[in-house]
Every structure is written in C-alpha cells, then in structure tokens.
Amino acid sequence: MSRLPREKLRETHCLLSLTAIRASPLIFFIQVFYAWRTASLIQEKTRKRLSLDEYLRIRFHSPAWMKNAMDLALLTLQRREDIVKMKFEDIKDGYLFVIQEETKKHDTGYLKIEIGQQLGELLKRCRSDIPSPYVIHRRPIRKKKRKGDYHWTQIGPEMVSRNFKSIRDSQVGMFDDYQDGEKPTFHEIRALG
Template sequence: MSPRPRKRANKPLPDNLYPANGGKSYQYRHPITGKYHGMGVSRAQAIAAAKELNAMLVPDNDLVAKVLGHVTVRQHAKWWLENIAPEREYKKSTLEMYQVQMRKLNAAMGDRAVEDVDVQDLAKLLEKHSARTANQIRQVAVDLFRVAVSRGLRPDNPAEATLKRKEKKARKRLTQEQYDAIHALCPRWAQNAMDLALITLQRRGDVARMKFENIKDGRLLVIQEKTEKYDTGYLAIAVGPKLDKVIKRCRDDLASPYLVHRRPERKIKEREGMDHWTQVKPQMITRAFAEARDESGLFDGVPENELPTFHEIRALGIKRYRDRGEDPQKLAGHATAKMTSNYDSGHEEIRWVEVHAE
C-alpha cells in the first residue's frame, strides 16, 4: 500500500512536515503517535530535522509504520462516540442528531485522514444541504475537530472557519383564531394539552409529564426537559384562575396521575417509556394536533414544511403575554431575552410601543 499523496502546497516539504501559524513556522507530525511537534521558523532547519526523523521513524521498507500514524475521520468519529459522548450525558434526541450528521460526514470523507480534511472539503459538503441541516453538520464537525486537536491528530480546526448559515423559519405562526378552530376539533385530552401549553408556555414533552402530585401550595412545579441542568429549568408556576380552570378540567372520571391523560382503545399494563396505562406520549399530542389542524381545512395547500405544529402554541402563548405587556422569558424557561424574541417574531400584527413626548 503506497503512502497517501500530499497536498500540492505541502509537496515540497518532506513527509510529516507541515507549515503552521499561517506558514510562519513548521511542525512535525510523529508518524506513529500522530502528535505534532514544533520545528521552529527556519525552513531549512525544519526540513533537515524532518528528513532525519523520517529516516529514524519511517524506514523505506516499513510500510506499516507509515500507515499507523493516520487516523481517519470515521475512526475518530467512532472514538468520539465511545469516549466523549458518554461523559457529556447528551439527551437521546441530541445524541441521535450527532449520529445522523456524523453519518453524512463519514459518507463524504470518512476514509480521509483527519489531518487532511480542510476548510474547502467541509464547505463543499455544507453547500449541498439546507441551512438547518448544514448548521447541524457544522456543529458536529466543529466538535469533532476540536477534540481531534486535543488528541494531537491535527493542529487546527477547519470546521470553525466555515460559515454558519442563516436559517429562515418555514413554519407558519399560529393565530388565536386558528388555535380556537383546531382546539374545537381535538378530543378533550388534547384540548387540555393545548391549553396547558398556551398558558404555561411549556414544551410538548413537559406538558405530557405534568402530574397532579406536582401541584403544591398553589404552584405547578415543572422541571423543563431541555434545561434541567440550568436554573431556568426549574419552574414553580403560580396557579392563577385560567390555569386552575384547566387543571380542574383535567380532573375527570378517569383516575390518572397525569394532567394530560386518555383512555386507550385497549388497556395495556406496560408500554415502553410509560409508567401508567393512561399516560399520553408526546408524539400522541403532536399527532392529535396535526389531525385536527388538517381537518380544519385552514391550511389546505400549505407545503408540509410550513404547517404549524403543536410547538407553535408556545410562540402564540409568548405573543399573548407580550401583548399584555408581560415578560414571558422566565415562564418560557429561556436563558436570554433574545431566545424569547425568536418565538415572538414572525407574527403579522404590529406591536406598537407606547411612549410619551412632552
């Protein structure tokens, strides 16, 4: 097996010698360990030292030694999943996103050596995808190559030099009239889920996990799924008249620990990810909302990627609070005001700012 061809810019240099700091200095990559070692700013001295090191570490007849020093993108991605991912305790959805985008990276450059991937290679890959997908691939690539630098597999992170694309929101915002029309077509349990989301601004998964036992001293305690590691994720929501009305409606003749619950078509004692036979999975809430939305006929002809989902109720709720002059940031569990504003943008109505001039 012959050695991999060098890049055109590096061809004048001996094997394993590379320019660093924008060409101002040089570094030698150990052919066995893969670690980089500074070789100073003198080109002549760096070349002489590299030739001497190659003679000692990579004899002409030692083809195996030439190969051992190279780690492919695929091998590094596998190492990352086995060693880095477990330490970070990613949620299932985040880890799945990483795995999906790693497959795209592996398909494009999995057999390339980590050290040989450059900005242009990554830029070409990102150009083939939508802004959202490209940004996810970039996020994963930045992480992968940052770890590669820490492992001594390369001196820099080419993914950081690529551009982050601007994502244009495709989904339509939900108006109050549309909400009311969809609400009327939903079964009672789904209506409860919609109203809880609208009043509390909680995500689908957090609404599905709300329990009666978490209502204490006039407050509904919620640990937000996405932000449970941060202070903004622990909410004690005061139960006002509107929320109290919804909670009372949730207390029907079906005994269940969950606010949002239903009687399934057939009773099953144990289901994957469920601890009670009346429990409603987040996907079921999404499906019930989508079925009522389509039945309403309000969005006939709208492309599928623009159809409002259950998540848009959160944006509508934020808009309602803002319309009343209230700040919904803490209730939404957002760490920054900008994040809350992202949900509030995209509505057609103009919010006039009241000011006084003498």
C-alpha cells in the same frame, strides 16, 4: 447565533485558507469541500406561526384531552414533552412545579408557575372520572403495557403531535396553501403566549 449564507461562508473560508493552498492543495480542497458541504446542510426554519383563529379552530375539533393539552401549553408556555409529564402531585401551595426535560441538565429547568384563575380552572377541568396521576391523560381504547410509560392513562409527546397534525390537516382549506414543512405544529402554540 446567526448563520452565514452559503456564498459568504465559502468566501470567508477561502480567505482564511489562502495560506493552506501553498502548504497543501489537497488539504485546502478538503477544507473548502467540507465548508461547502456543511453550508449545504443548513436549512432555515420554514414552519409558519399559528394564529389565534387557527388555534381556536383546531381546538374546537379536538377531543377533551387535546383541548386540555393545548390550553396548558398556551397558559404555561411549556413544550409538549413537559406538558405530558405534568402530574397532579406537582401542584403545591398554589404553584405548579415543572421540571423542564430539555434544560434539566443545566440546572435551569426548574420552574414554579403560579396558579392563577385561568390555570386553576384548567387544572380542575383536567381532573376527570379516570383516576390518573397525570394532568393530561385519557382513557385508551385498550389497555396495553407500553415500554417506558408509568401509567396506563399517560399520553406520549408523539401522540400529542400526531393528534394535533391529524386535526390540523382535517380542517378543509385551513392550511391548503402551506407545504408540509410550513404547516404549524403543536410547538407553535408557545408563540401565542
């Protein structure tokens, strides 16, 4: 759904409310002010897409678990929230079963992804010497009980974003000409697929 520019929204709202001026000037003022205020809150997405070269440079400087997360996002086109919740027990009969958190309530977020050669090799690489039920995992610096986590090796979606951002920003000259809101995030990996 496309949004109207602020001027067009004001114009349209004013035309529809001409009868409201005669009925009550105060109500008309409130309606126009509300329309203007709402239009001022609409912001266009300014984040830039991630190029394959930028992806590869960020991946090169990433730790093993982050490389796995980036590759899994690229091959499955899933969100970071769904990537970090994938478990090895979700792999059955040559398929990776994914329950997408964002669309689960609509009964449309249940996916059956065929495990091809690339995805199969990635899932083998994700198995490490650390016993973890999660596909994307790591050995923490120190074990501590965290609220809401199921396993001590589990990685949260915020950690994926923070790590991606810190690696992206550490690359000298890679995104210097971008403002903070324009720099690509982990989510932009999905657009490469």
